[in-house]
Amino acid sequence: MLVYVLNRILQLIPVVFVLSVLVFGFVHALPGDVIDSLAGDEAAEDPEVRAALEKEFGLDQPIYVQYAVWAGKVLQGDFGKSLVTRRPVSVELLERIPATVYLAVVGIGLSMPIAVPLGTIAAIRRNTPTDYAAQISSLIGISIPEFWFAILCIMLFSLHLGWLPSSGYVSPLDDLGLSLTYLVLPALAIGFRQAAYTTRLTRSSMLDEVHKEYVDTARSLGLPERKIIYKYTLRNALIPTVTISGLQLANLLGGTVVLESIFSWPGIGLTIYQAIQLRDFPVIQAGVLVLGVMVVTINLLVDILYRFLNPRVGLS
């Protein structure tokens, strides 16, 4: 197991290297000149101002030199300074990433305990009212746009009932109770949609599994149905569910810009979006790179989780 994990970590090195090159290349290929943004409207054409800014941020060097300097610093944990705030990028990211991870993990965490049992029950009771109810509710969850569901939640729970704040963020480290009140609505908006996907996936995986020969064999041996379902079938059926949930979690880390806007949630997605608009290259580069590393790490964790779900999965 340890060898497998170390091996997978080593495999990450070329992935992260290629990712860093792509990120750096794409960011510098963005249309629009960062010096225009930095210099401002009235001085963008002033050669002296442009030269000073290019020198200050190393933009006067060839692109490969810029990459080498940047990569070298990143390896030492230095992502540089934001062109806009002049603060270290690591500080900018450390303020944002926890908020995003907090939201994404709780969102997915809310969905799993609902979706897995619901999908399992729907598969076991196929073509019964329970199955239809599960399918219809999951279809609704997939069909309703996340932002619209979020607005409905705000209208109901904030405006009409007054139970929860409509937007904002409080760190759980500052005040856990208050933080949770701010978390509920965005996590619900994420969790509802994720639960819908996961319910459908679990149901179809379970249906595949329950028709396999080993299930018939188990039944012929007289094993209790509950044991067959929960000990054998569900564990196998959960492999695609875990895979997809891992990918969904990775997707949520950078893909909640709209929800972050609606709930004024200061996450990494919104930060990268704003940085793109301002052409704040160091923040874009570092943000995308860190998200990329988080995605490959999540994939690694998912692979390791397979082993626990099904010991027959090879780790070679």
Added chain:
Amino acid sequence: MSEEQKGSDAGRASLFSQSRREFLGTMAVAGGAATFGLPRMSRAQPKHGGTLRFATRVDGAGLDPHRNIVYYVSNPMAATTQGLLDIDQKMEIVPGVAEEWDISDDLKTYTFRLRKDVEFHNGRTVDAEAVKWNLERMMDPATSHAFTRASLEDVESIEVDDKYTVRVRLLQPSAVFLGNVIYYPVNLIAPDSVDQADTHPIGCGPFKFVSWKKYAKTELVRFENYFESDEFGNRLPYLDAIEFFPKREDQVRLTALRTGEVDLIENMAFSDVTNFKQSYASEFQTWDVPQVGSGHLNINVKSGPFAMDAPDGKLLRQAVAHAIDKEAIHQAVFEGLAYTLKGYYSEASPWHMPGIRNEKEYDPEKSRSILRKLNMENLPIAVVSRQAFEYMQNTAELVHSMLLDAGFKATNEVFDNPVLRQKYANNDWGIDSTATSYRFEPDGWYSRWILSTAAENELRVGYKNEQVDKLIIEARGTRDRNKRLELYTEVESLVNDDAALIYTHAVPLTSAGTRRLKGYQPAFAGPYSIAGGGIRTAHFEESA
């Protein structure tokens, strides 16, 4: 009395007589407010206390108020800043850190005498040395934003006469320099705090910085030694603290107000304003800002058929102007809330010029007839607009269809700012639906946008008219306000005739707040921290 002194007194008297009179009127409308020098009004003394929760559309990009633009309408940091001079509710120039000033006869030397009771938030006195250090830092490209630097581009030198007197010498005569030392953008920070300017700036405004969590929250607390007082002698501001919550989406801010999560919001969606006023008048109050900026259509006249030197350029530009239905934009984009413009300043502004001529009336048939006459039907023209502002995009969509209707082969595209600037530089655009923030000093508009040598004009429109240039420069050297208004009226009439830039609407803004909030009114162009008003006199009913 020296010639210099006489000149300065005349200028100052003119400034004060107007601002004081208008100030009184404004404050009466606002329900009465505290300000220095005003007669006592029979009302209860507001008490200090309370924390205001204020949701704004934007957050600051960074903290250093010299490197970043601290936009005085919505940037939380604007409440921490103060400058040599201040603005009042009518956007008129009034004393700030400087209580008096003289202007030399040749308009090249400005001498400011500072108040002796002004402190930075760290306790250091705001003296002439500190002012000199600040102005020099703002003139240095390495430590300042270009917009701020442009305010001081005419400065030749800054001298300290004595501890509380600072003399600014200009490179060329200017009667308009006072407008360049207002707290926006020329604000003062403590020289001994420069190392922390990016993390914990120390200003001398009514509120002190406490913390900033980007896109989440900015916390400020009352500066107990701020120099302004109300008519009872109580120090301003009244509020103990302000918490700013940036919420980008209009509906999100409005919902936060309705749920009681915040006490004050700025920038409501135009589509919400009328209904909100009707439906929630008992719970919330609103403040209309008639002109936070001016919307205009820029035409690229640097090259191509619309160019200033193209044989039929002027006629073609006029064809564009006749195609624009401002009333339709007024209703569809601004929900009937905006003033239509025929010059930069709306009827709400003290700089409004009723005598402006040559506005092109909406007459698409005239546009078509010009195109037919020139045999230029289906002339291609690319309408562009900026992504960040919805009203610019919506205006561009309407302009696009109006131009199609008038016989142009128009296209319409939206870009983010860096891309749009690249398009300006490459001359790859036709008509730009854009806007600029309100200029309390008209020279800030005419010299920086209309003058042929202005950087922004050179980058974008490329407008050149020698007569216009001459008038703008003459106005810059003219003390008399009425004479300047005449000169600018002539400028606008020529601009309208040339039709390189078509004014459309004053961009309005509506703020809303809980009825518990008293004594608050933003300036008529939107700033929320103003002399003797705005956030400085805001207080809660419970503390009254």
